[in-house]
Each structure stands twice: as structure tokens, then as C-alpha cells.
Amino acid sequence: MASYRELLQQTKAEVEEVDAREAQELDGAVWVDVRRHDEWDEGYIPGAIHIPRGSLESRIESRVPDRTAPVVLYCATGERSAFAAKSLAELGYERPVSLAGGFVDWKRNGREITLPRSLSPERRARYSRHILIPEIGEEGQLKLLDSRILLLGAGGLGSPAALYLAAAGVGHIGIVDADIVDESNLQRQIAHSLNTLGSPKVDSAKRTIEALNPDVEVTTYRERLTSENIDAILDDGWEIIVDGADNFPTRYLLNDASVWRGIPIVHGSIYRFEGQVTVFDPHAGPCYRCLFPEPPPVELAPSCSEGGVLGVLPGIVGTLQTNEALKLALGIGDPLVGRLLLFDALATEFHEVHVNRNPNCPVCGENPTITEYVDYVEFCAR
Amino acid sequence: MSVVRVPPVLREEAGGARQVEATGTTVRELLEDLAGRLPALGAKVYDGADIRPYVNVYVDGEDVRTSGGLDAPVRENATVVLLPAMAGGR
Numbered sequence: 005m006a007s008y009r010e011l012l013q014q015t016k017a018e019v020e021e022v023d024a025r026e027a028q029e030l031d032g033a034v035w036v037d038v039r040r041h042d043e044w045d046e047g048y049i050p051g052a053i054h055i056p057r058g059s060l061e062s063r064i065e066s067r068v069p070d071r072t073a074p075v076v077l078y079c080a081t082g083e084r085s086a087f088a089a090k091s092l093a094e095l096g097y098e099r100p101v102s103l104a105g106g107f108v109d110w111k112r113n114g115r116e117i118t119l120p121r122s123l124s125p126e127r128r129a130r131y132s133r134h135i136l137i138p139e140i141g142e143e144g145q146l147k148l149l150d151s152r153i154l155l156l157g158a159g160g161l162g163s164p165a166a167l168y169l170a171a172a173g174v175g176h177i178g179i180v181d182a183d184i185v186d187e188s189n190l191q192r193q194i195a196h197s198l199n200t201l202g203s204p205k206v207d208s209a210k211r212t213i214e215a216l217n218p219d220v221e222v223t224t225y226r227e228r229l230t231s232e233n234i235d236a237i238l239d240d241g242w243e244i245i246v247d248g249a250d251n252f253p254t255r256y257l258l259n260d261a262s263v264w265r266g267i268p269i270v271h272g273s274i275y276r277f278e279g280q281v282t283v284f285d286p287h288a289g290p291c292y293r294c295l296f297p298e299p300p301p302v303e304l305a306p307s308c309s310e311g312g313v314l315g316v317l318p319g320i321v322g323t324l325q326t327n328e329a330l331k332l333a334l335g336i337g338d339p340l341v342g343r344l345l346l347f348d349a350l351a352t353e354f355h356e357v358h359v360n361r362n363p364n365c366p367v368c369g370e371n372p373t374i375t376e377y378v379d380y381v382e383f384c385a386r
Numbered sequence: 387m388s389v390v391r392v393p394p395v396l397r398e399e400a401g402g403a404r405q406v407e408a409t410g411t412t413v414r415e416l417l418e419d420l421a422g423r424l425p426a427l428g429a430k431v432y433d434g435a436d437i438r439p440y441v442n443v444y445v446d447g448e449d450v451r452t453s454g455g456l457d458a459p460v461r462e463n464a465t466v467v468l469l470p471a472m473a474g475g476r
Binding site (some may be wrong): 249250251255277297298301346348350358362 | 441
């Protein structure tokens, strides 16, 4: 039976050990830190990914799918990483190497390290169900806390979006809405309540968000989006826009601005029992004008106040929009780019149609004809 | 025979139906057949020469404007979606 020392010596003889300079010269190498979480929290080698030794074999294939790339493994002193290198060789990795002297030598020699940002224990508890998902983890949660999402409208679609984005820990939420809360809103606009009847919707939604999650910083714009104010609002650095507007002029205005600024829009609209959801990602997919080049005539554009809407429908459509917004913020999954999802609440049916980029699109096409904001006449008020 | 899904804003023109039937081996034939059966609905979608600019027509999930236009073939039992823009969000 071998002692630990003997086993270590034997393993080191079987794997390739490199010093820091040799490791840095390995072209296309992936650096993997195999230390414990608490060791990683005190700093790591820039660019390294973290897979603790205990879960290396189970997680390496998803994090480093390319078995031909060199993999530089390091721990504190070069012992655990020697065993790790041996395991990767057994898994078919062509060139796993162990960093001699590990992180301790790296740091002692004055080489650069990165101090990771990490969540406070309170935040780890609050977002634990996100952190448990491999696609999100602590890194993803930090991304959400850094992200800036603008809600156009704090009504039927904006309400569920505000609540779920806030609960998810999106750190900065902007809300644009000029209206005040009235009784007819409460059938579906769940960010508001009897306590805020008569208050501006932006203030009411802000109160609701703050009661749910103090991590969220809310910026309110108690105004209607116009060609006059849109640039000032978007200059605040919003990265994703959830469009829950209730009229065509605003939707076209927002579309044109988002194309020119490269900000993705998560689009949702509702009428009676039916909803539509899609993502307009400028230049990567179609824009609203590729889908509908111009607004329809007045008789084809009824508003909710004329047409009515099943109260839960904006809840369904608004949460689908929120799902897309969170995926965009996290950079995961397949967003609804180039796909328009149609939902029929009466049949409980989803239907999807393809939306292609229009090369002749007046805004995002090859020869755009619209280069400044268009103020359409307001024909679909509430 | 294809199934044409009628959007909520056009249901009045279809006598309240959520879906109607129409036949045709091309998009043009299908829309002309639809206009013959339900003239009010047909007129909102098709002006006799072209699809109206604010309505999209999808055959089996593809927008006919970018996949062959009015002469594009329509298979038997296709699903046709008529889609005018909706703006409601409140």
C-alpha cells in the first residue's frame, strides 16, 4: 500500500508539470483553478475558470468541451492539480498540465491576480435558487445585479415584468409611464393596489419593487415616451428594454431608437384573449418595422380600453417577456429572436411564426429611409 | 383545404369565427377563395392585387412576403395565420 507521499510522487511522475512562464506560453490553453470556494474567493489567476477538485470530473466536460486544448490546472501548491491533471488525461484530454508551485508561488512571484467579486451571505441566501442552477451560478447572479433593464409602461405587461425582474435581483430597473393608478387597472396590473390608487404608476411600481427587494435601484420617468425625451431616457445606459407600451406611435419610436443604439427590445402585446411575444435584437435579427413596416389604419388598432383584455393574459405575456429579458441579461439560452410567439388563452395554444429581417426595412435595412424619429399621430389612446 | 386562423381584431369580419377554411394551391388562390367566402374579412387582408401593408400572412409559419409572395405554393392542409399588428400592453 502506498503512502500519500508515494502516491503524489508517482502521480507527479506521470503528469506534465510546468512553471508559470511555460504555462503562459501554451497557446490556447484553458486555465482551471481546482481549489476550494474559500480559496478562490481570496484571488485567482486572471482568466481562470473555477472547478473545485471535488467536482472536476463531473463538470469539466461541460466547461471545457474541447479535449484537444491544453488545460493548465492549478491549486495552492501543485499537489491537488497533479492529481487533477492525471484525471483529465484519463478522461481523454490531450494535454493537461499541472502548474508547479501553484497559486502560492504565482502570487509570491508578484504575478497578477484577480480578486473575485462575490455575493454577501444575505444575497447568497436570497438568490440561492438561482445560484444552484449551473447556467446562472454566483457569476450569473452578479451579472443580474449589474444589469440595467428599462420597462416601457407600468401597466398590464410592465407589472409582472417589474415584479419578477426585481425578485430575480436585476440591480437597476427603469420605468417609463405617465399615468396614474385607477380602479380599472387593478383587474390585471398587479404592481399596483388599493393603497396606491390615484398615485403615479411609476411611484406605485417603485414602492412595490422596493418592498420586494431592496437590492434593486429604481429610476422613474413619469412621462410619456416622445421624440423629445427618448434620447435623454436612453442616455441613462439601459441595456435591455421590455416593451409593454399600449400604442403604436410609442412602439415605432422605441424601435427606431433601439436600432440606432443597438439595444435589444423584448416585445409583448395583448388583446382580449391573445398575446404576442418576440425579441428584436438590432441587426442580429429583425426589428419591429421588419415585422410591420408601418402602423395599421385606425379601425384595425383598437386599444385595451375599447377591446378589453382577460386579466391574467398580461401576466402570461409579461412573464414570457421577463424570461426573455433575463436570458438576454445572463447571455444564456435561445432568445425569441426572429420568432414571433402567439398565445391563445381560450384554446391554451402557442403558435410560432418566423420573422425574417427585411433587407428593405426602412430602419434596419440596407438603405434606410427613416433616419430620424417619426411622430405618428396618436390614434390608439388607452 | 387549409385552416386560416383569424386574429381577434378581424373576427367580426369572420362572423366571430376563430378559424375558417379556404382552398387554393397558391397564396393568391387561397386569399381569393377566402375573399369569396368572407368578403369583409378578405377586404381587410387583400385588396384584390396584393396583401395589405399592415397585415402579415404566414403559411406554415413562414411570412409569404419573404417566402415567394402571392405565387408561393400552399400545400394541402396548410395552416395560415393572418396577423395585423397589435399595440395593447395595458
